[in-house]
Amino acid sequence: MFFTYLRRELRRRRKAALVVASGLALGIALVIVVNSVSSGMGKAQDKVLESLYGLGTDMTVTKAAPASDGSQQAPRFRFDAQNGEEEQSSDRVVVQGFETLADSTIAKVGDQDGVSDAVGGLSLQVLKVNGNFTPGQFQQGGGGGGGDGDGPPQGGEVRGGGADFDVDSYxxxxxxxTEPALGPLTSSKITSGRTFTSSETNAKVVIADSAYAKEKSLKVGSTVTIKGTKFEVIGIATADSGDSAANLYIPLKQAQTLSDSKDKVTTIYVQATDSQQIDSVKSEIQKNISGTTVTTSADLADTVSGSLSTASDLATSVGKWLSIAVLVAAFLVAGLLTSSAVSRRVREFGTLKALGWKSGRVTRQVVGEAMVNGLLGGALGIALGLAGAYVVTAISPTLQAQLGGGGGGGRTGGGGLGGGPARQASSTTLDVALTAPVSLTTVALAVALAVTGGLIAGAFGGWRASRLRPADALRRVE
Structure with missing residues (x-):
């Protein structure tokens, strides 16, 4: 009887049921879209951070370079200008960004409570000058005055000559x-060739970033010369975010040899045993290993600005509050419409009570109708929300994330996750495509909201119906 009457009433009042369901659907759809976009923002920010310190890294340990007093000399290049047109080349390999740490610090960090793994890396900058000198040609003047035999004849001059050099920095x-699962190279995927093997600790092999390889026409099997040492390209890596940690990756021992930094590293990448205990691990390292700067991914996230940061703030603040406001309004409108519908059914409910229906049965009937409206609204809301999330993902608007050198990140020398790999500029702008993934949790939330909306609407209507008396129906009889 309950379901028969319920079906008949919903069919008879289809327009009213559709209005209530539509209001709930809009609120639920907005909640789904906002939650999905917020989740996409979080994934985009994680992708940006992983491009700086690599997948699996929770924090880095560095030693900031002391403030320069002006005494540090710039790299000097010396050439023999008497070699005529012979091509000349010189490399300078310098440690970038940080003061070096001893290799033994890696083991100390790894022994701290809460540290699962620790691995070192050395960030270098190579300045390569390549070119040739062209000697000038002596031309004797018209005066013809002779010399003494110990130099060019009197009255002549040297014309032409010069130098043509290219400067390359990478x-x-x-x-x-031996630790392929940790460090900045994990933010890239090998798209050609292979990665390093654990036996190549001192091998003359190199992995090139895809953008740099394209610029220099490098491929697997090519050779790269760094400071007179030839390295074979064994793989091409493509950064997930489009911005690589470095142009070239070589085994740590080779990097230490090239830069005269034996048993030295610039950055120690740390993985915690529990992601919920990162702050305590950071404190432990700072307390037990003096002179180091520990930076977590949360510290670096504070330095991310640009449209990604702005959109993320809007999604987490304005978007969520807007969705809550719309949802509350939808609940109230559904409740008021249900209560109003009950008021128009006074004669019907009064007659049912006169025929023996108790107030509880009438209330259950109204609540049942409201629950069906709520579930219908939930289904429509989920469909609209999924459609909205799909549109956002299909369009994939591009957001920019600017990674600055200030703040906790310390990208230019203050220590931080972004400072380990060689970064030449004080800030880098990355383009990240926004997606809106819908999780099962979000769908479950939508169902819960639909049920809640139905209960609220049913509560309004049920309260109104429970107050009706058979005499109210007789007053409406014409």
Missing amino acids: SVYGTDV
Whole structure:
């Protein structure tokens, strides 16, 4: 009887049921879209951070370089200008960004409570000058005055000559090939060739970033010369975010040899045993290993600005509050419409009570109708929400994330996750495509909201119906 009457009433009042369901659907759809976009923002930010310190890294340990007093000399290049047109080349390999730490610090960090793994890396910058001198040609003047035989004849002059040199600057990162699961190279995927093997700790092999390889026409099997040492390209890596940690990756020992930094590293990448205890692990390292700077991914996230940061703030603040406001309004409208519908059914409910229906049965009937409206609204809301999330993912609007050198990240020398790999600029802008993934949790939330909306609407209507008396129906009889 309950379901028969319920079906008949819903069919008879289809327009009213559709209005209530539509109001709930809009609120639920907005909640789904906002939650999905917020989740996409979080994934985009994680992707940006992983491009700086690599997948699986929870924090880095560095030693900030002291403030320069002006005494540090710039790299000097010396050439023999008497070699005529012979091509000349010179490389300078310098440690980038940080003061070096001893290799033994890696073991100390790894022994701290809460540390699952620790691996070192060496960030280098290579300045390569390549070109040739062209000697000038002596031309004797018309005066013809002779000399004494110990120099050019009097009255002549040297014309032409000069120098033509190219300056190339690129970044090289020395990575521990025995720990492939940790460090900046994990933010890239090998798209050609292979990665390092654990036996290549001192091999003359190199992995090139895909953008740099394209610029220099490098491929697997090509050779790269760094400071007179030839390295074979064994793989091409493509950064997930489009911005690589370095142009070239070589085994750590080779990087230490090239830069005269034996048993030295610039950055120690740390993985915690429990992601919920990162702050305590950071404190433990700072307390037990003096002179180091520990930076977590949360510290670096504070330095991310640009449209990604702005959109994330809007999604987490304005978007969520807007969705809550719309949802509350939808609940109230559904409740008021249900209560109003009950008021228009006074004669019907009064007659049912006169025929023996108790107030509880009438209330259950109204609540049942409201629950069906709520579930219908939930189904429509989920469909609209999924459609909205699909549109956002299909369009994939591009957001920019600017990674600055200030704040906790310390990208230019203050220590931080972004400072380990060689970064030449004080800030880098990355383009990240926004997606809106819908999780099962979000769908479950939508169902819960639909049920809640139905209960609220049913509570309004049920309360109104429970107050009706058979005499109210007789007053409406014409």
